[in-house]
Amino acid sequence: MVKEIEYQKHYLSLNRAELIARLERALKPSRFKHVLRVEQTAIKLAKQYDVDLEAASVAGLCHDYAKQRPDEDFITVIKAKKLSKELLDYGNAIWHGVVGAELVKDELGVQNEEILNAIRQHTTGAAYMTPLAQVLYMADYIEPGRDFPGVEKARQLTKADLGLGVAYQTQATLTYLAENSKPIYPKTLETYNAWVPKYRKELKNNG
Ligand code: GDP
Ligand code: FE
Ligand code: FE
Numbered sequence: 774m775v776k777e778i779e780y781q782k783h784y785l786s787l788n789r790a791e792l793i794a795r796l797e798r799a800l801k802p803s804r805f806k807h808v809l810r811v812e813q814t815a816i817k818l819a820k821q822y823d824v825d826l827e828a829a830s831v832a833g834l835c836h837d838y839a840k841q842r843p844d845e846d847f848i849t850v851i852k853a854k855k856l857s858k859e860l861l862d863y864g865n866a867i868w869h870g871v872v873g874a875e876l877v878k879d880e881l882g883v884q885n886e887e888i889l890n891a892i893r894q895h896t897t898g899a900a901y902m903t904p905l906a907q908v909l910y911m912a913d914y915i916e917p918g919r920d921f922p923g924v925e926k927a928r929q930l931t932k933a934d935l936g937l938g939v940a941y942q943t944q945a946t947l948t949y950l951a952e953n954s955k956p957i958y959p960k961t962l963e964t965y966n967a968w969v970p971k972y973r974k975e976l977k978n979n980g
Contacts, residue, residue, distance in 0.1 A: 777789065778827060780827055780831075781827065782825075782827050782828075784827065784828060784883055785883045789830065789834075792831070792834055792881065793809075795881060796808060799838055799841065800840065800841055801841060804840055804841065807918060808835075809834075810917055811833040811837075812833030812912075813833075814833070814915060815830070815833035815912035818911060818912055818935070819905075822904055822907075822935050823904070824905050824908050825905070828887065828905050829905065829908055829909070829912075831888055832891045832895075832908075832909045835881060835883060835888070836870065836895045836913060837873075838873055838876060838877050838880075838892075839869045839870075839876045839877070840873070842876070844865065847865070848861065850875050850876065854875055856871075856872065860872065862956070863956065867896060867958050871893050871896075873892065874892040874893045887903055887906075888905070891903070891908075891909040892909070894960075895910055895913055897960040898939060898942075898960070898961070898964035899960060900963045900964060900967035900968075901967070902939065907939050908935070910939060910942065911931045911935065915927050915931055923941075926941065927942060927945070930979060934975070936972065937972050937979075939968050940969050940971065940972035940975075941972075941979070943961075943965050943969055944969050944976060946961070947962075947965050
């Protein structure tokens with residue numbers, strides 16, 4: 774366990790303990806424990822890759838804040854904020870990050886756009902991701918509670934090269950979605966095109 778950090782930079786008006794209390798109320802216990810592990814993993818990666826630790830903590834804790842909200846909440850936000858209508862064709866898997874970031878902003882008071890974008894991008898990735906967004910995307914995938922074929926490889930590659938980890942996860946997720954005939958959100962394809970061919974050689978050597 775990484776030592777708990779004391780918030781200094783006021784990415785939100787709550788302190789870490791208050792934020793954690795809000796999350797514990799918003800989430801079921803297993804999801805709450807997941808966000809605590811994502812926070813710790815994000816802080817570890819942030820140390821290695823020179824990303825702001827407090828931003829990594831806030832992003833890690835808040836990334837799944839909206840996961841347990843009913844569909845109506847997301848549909849209301851999509852309409853009220855005039856977000857892309859294309860979002861209505863998807864569901865909780867896409868909404869809890871892309872639309873959930875709006876609830877993180879409005880209900881938890883996180884105003885920092887880099888943190889909000891990292892939350893928006895945490896499920897699908899994006900063609901351009903800041904180091905913070907890459908850290909969150911990988912922390913969510915490799916946190917110690919994750920157990921699926923390939924997770925050890927993902928941990929190893931992420932430790933060696935953050936961008937390679939992003940490419941590995943993106944390729945695995947797209948393959949999984951296609952093999953299971955799931956709808957692919959266009960941004961997921963953009964992420965694939967931006968990251969996977971770039972790491973073609975390394976992915977081949979590490980397949
Ligand atoms: P979690 O919220 O911690 O469970 O993790 P994520 O937010 O990363 O992922 C939620 C789910 O979204 C996972 O099951 C992913 O496989 C799925 N997912 C990722 N990209 C897409 C996509 O483009 N389309 C669909 N339908 N699902 C996706
Ligand atoms: Fe998520
Ligand atoms: Fe998550």
